[in-house]
Amino acid sequence: MVGRRLIRSSGASARSRQLPASRRAWRRLTPYAFLAPTIVALGLGNAIPVAIAVHLSFYHTSLVAGDERFVGLDNYREILHSPGFANSLTVTTKFTLATVIGSMTIGLGLALLMNGTFPGRGLVRSLLLIPWAMPLVPTAMIWRWLLNPTFGLISWIAQSVGRHGSPEWLQDPTLALIAIIVIQIWQLYPLAMVLYLAGLQNIPHDLYEAARVDGAGAWRAFLHITMPSVRGITVVLSLLMSLWAFGRTFTIIFLLTAGGPVDATKTLTLLTYQSAFQTLQFGLASALGSLVFLIAAVFATALLVTTRSRHAATM
Amino acid sequence: MRLATRKQRAQFALNALRFSAILVSLCLAVLPLYWMLHEAVQSAAYRFVLPPSLLPRDPTTSGLISVLSGDGPHWLLNTLVVAVGTALLALVIGAWGAYALSRFTDRGLGAAAYIVLATQFMPPAVLMIPMFRILVYLKLDDSLPGLVLADLVFTLPITTWILKSIFDAIPVDFEEAAMVDGCNRMLALWHVVLPITLPGIIAAGIFAFLESWGEFMFARTVISDPSNWVGSIGIASFLSEYGPRWDQVMATAVVFTLPPVILFLSVQKYFVAALQGGVKG
Numbered sequence: 001m002v003g004r005r006l007i008r009s010s011g012a013s014a015r016s017r018q019l020p021a022s023r024r025a026w027r028r029l030t031p032y033a034f035l036a037p038t039i040v041a042l043g044l045g046n047a048i049p050v051a052i053a054v055h056l057s058f059y060h061t062s063l064v065a066g067d068e069r070f071v072g073l074d075n076y077r078e079i080l081h082s083p084g085f086a087n088s089l090t091v092t093t094k095f096t097l098a099t100v101i102g103s104m105t106i107g108l109g110l111a112l113l114m115n116g117t118f119p120g121r122g123l124v125r126s127l128l129l130i131p132w133a134m135p136l137v138p139t140a141m142i143w144r145w146l147l148n149p150t151f152g153l154i155s156w157i158a159q160s161v162g163r164h165g166s167p168e169w170l171q172d173p174t175l176a177l178i179a180i181i182v183i184q185i186w187q188l189y190p191l192a193m194v195l196y197l198a199g200l201q202n203i204p205h206d207l208y209e210a211a212r213v214d215g216a217g218a219w220r221a222f223l224h225i226t227m228p229s230v231r232g233i234t235v236v237l238s239l240l241m242s243l244w245a246f247g248r249t250f251t252i253i254f255l256l257t258a259g260g261p262v263d264a265t266k267t268l269t270l271l272t273y274q275s276a277f278q279t280l281q282f283g284l285a286s287a288l289g290s291l292v293f294l295i296a297a298v299f300a301t302a303l304l305v306t307t308r309s310r311h312a313a314t315m
Numbered sequence: 316m317r318l319a320t321r322k323q324r325a326q327f328a329l330n331a332l333r334f335s336a337i338l339v340s341l342c343l344a345v346l347p348l349y350w351m352l353h354e355a356v357q358s359a360a361y362r363f364v365l366p367p368s369l370l371p372r373d374p375t376t377s378g379l380i381s382v383l384s385g386d387g388p389h390w391l392l393n394t395l396v397v398a399v400g401t402a403l404l405a406l407v408i409g410a411w412g413a414y415a416l417s418r419f420t421d422r423g424l425g426a427a428a429y430i431v432l433a434t435q436f437m438p439p440a441v442l443m444i445p446m447f448r449i450l451v452y453l454k455l456d457d458s459l460p461g462l463v464l465a466d467l468v469f470t471l472p473i474t475t476w477i478l479k480s481i482f483d484a485i486p487v488d489f490e491e492a493a494m495v496d497g498c499n500r501m502l503a504l505w506h507v508v509l510p511i512t513l514p515g516i517i518a519a520g521i522f523a524f525l526e527s528w529g530e531f532m533f534a535r536t537v538i539s540d541p542s543n544w545v546g547s548i549g550i551a552s553f554l555s556e557y558g559p560r561w562d563q564v565m566a567t568a569v570v571f572t573l574p575p576v577i578l579f580l581s582v583q584k585y586f587v588a589a590l591q592g593g594v595k596g
Contacts, residue, residue: 031419038412045468046434052445128344133579135529137547138568142351243435251531273440289441296436
């Protein structure tokens with residue numbers, strides 16, 4: 001310990017004290033030099049497009065090039081008063097809650113199962129990751145075929161188990177939303193599983209030993225040892241998965257239901273896409289996107305602030 | 316003796332429960348991929364026959380061959396170009412930023428970490444409008460390089476996040492020792508950090524590769540000329556044009572699903588380790 005401190009003071013810091021001012025300034029700027037490529041790429045690819053989108057959200061746009069006029073908050077007013085927005089907000093909220101809770105619960109459950117030892121564990125873990133590695137469009141296609149009301153495998157199973165024949169999964173408003181949620185959970189649980197498994201493997205074994213000596217059952221050990229130990233992972237996962245479900249899930253829904261039936265699966269992402277690229281109302285779509293951006297920003301910041309302060313409280 | 320058997324019986328029941336839970340999950344996880352293969356090789360005559368059979372009846376490779384002798388190779392090549400291009404750019408650009416986020420922590424860099432997160436707030440559909448205008452301005456619309464740039468914007472933040480967690484797992488002492496020994500930071504990075512982190516960096520690159528391999532919305536917006544089509548547009552086109560022609564859809568889907576899945580399975584060990592390194596920090 002002392003030795004290392006000696007090396008450090010005789011090395012890096014002592015040397016930097018002797019450096020001329022220009023070199024010291026350069027050293028202070030080093031982190032930003034490293035960040036520069038990322039910042040430039042994210043600036044060009046994200047910040048500028050976001051700024052343009054926010055700018056466009058105050059304009060009425062039409063197909064005629066150059067015909068853009070400033071309308072103030074009219075786009076926002078129109079959105080907030082439209083039943084379509086209220087519907088999409090409800091659908092998106094249900095979709096987000098169900099997929100985040102579902103993926104994380106299943107991910108944690110499988111991580112607990114995978115944390116034990118059994119023959120073929122490595123192979124099983126690899127195979128459980130497959131849904132995550134499958135590209136979106138083929139995934140959407142095979143699910144569509146599985147859910148085909150006449151010839152789909154899932155419909156056939158439902159028909160043989162139930163008495164009433166198979167429902168038209170994607171034609172029924174409730175079932176369509178459930179189907180989309182199930183597919184999304186199916187695709188995302190591996191991420192939760194992998195991260196939770198990592199967390200579980202970091203928990204020292206003696207903690208459980210001590211709990212058992214103290215007479216705590218498996219459930220109490222789970223509540224008081226496992227859950228607190230993976231709390232950081234839970235926060236990161238719920239943050240990222242909520243953001244993705246809320247504002248970024250598109251392909252699966254677009255290819256399975258395109259927002260239907262009767263808008264039952266029309267999430268905010270679908271609504272935004274359709275107003276931008278199907279009815280070509282760029283101003284309106286930009287306003288919608290800016291609202292989603294605002295909601296996501298408030299949610300993410302609130303989550304980060306509350307979890308950080310609670311962390312501080314427990315320490 | 317009696318007590319022991321009761322305890323054994325409870326243990327046995329628990330193990331049976333565990334085993335069946337794993338078995339059911341495994342079936343559900345691989346069923347869609349299995350059924351895709353099943354449908355791709357099953358003879359077309361049996362596609363609309365009930366009940367379905369677990370093994371493909373009268374298996375044939377004619378569907379796969381017709382894809383591989385049709386548009387398949389062309390779409391594969393385009394997809395490969397876009398995915399490799401995006402992955403390389405994401406690594407080259409992301410590694411610097413990820414290293415900075417991992418090693419230099421002060422107030423300004425905390426803000427930078429938040430900015431990386433903030434890229435996940437705006438729906439990509441909205442970013443597409445201005446981005447498309449920028450691509451038109453750069454004369455890169457309807458071209459594969461244009462799609463690479465769009466996919467890069469999409470994948471860079473998460474790639475950076477994964478790379479950061481990889482650097483987090485490497486103790487700072489490693490490169491500090493090298494720097495004390497007279498290396499400057501660049502040499503220390505090249506000779507010390509890069510070799511240790513290489514598996515993780517490759518895993519992060521594969522993440523970017525997989526994301527851009529399967530990306531659909533940007534491809535659909537940026538690309539229109541059929542000679543520039545990538546796999547995801549090609550497969551989706553069967554849906555809109557003919558009403559699903561399931562034999563073609565499934566054969567093409569298999570051709571575009573197997574490469575990324577096999578690639579992922581062959582490196583998943585490093586991939587999982589990379590993600591797990593981030594959790595420990």
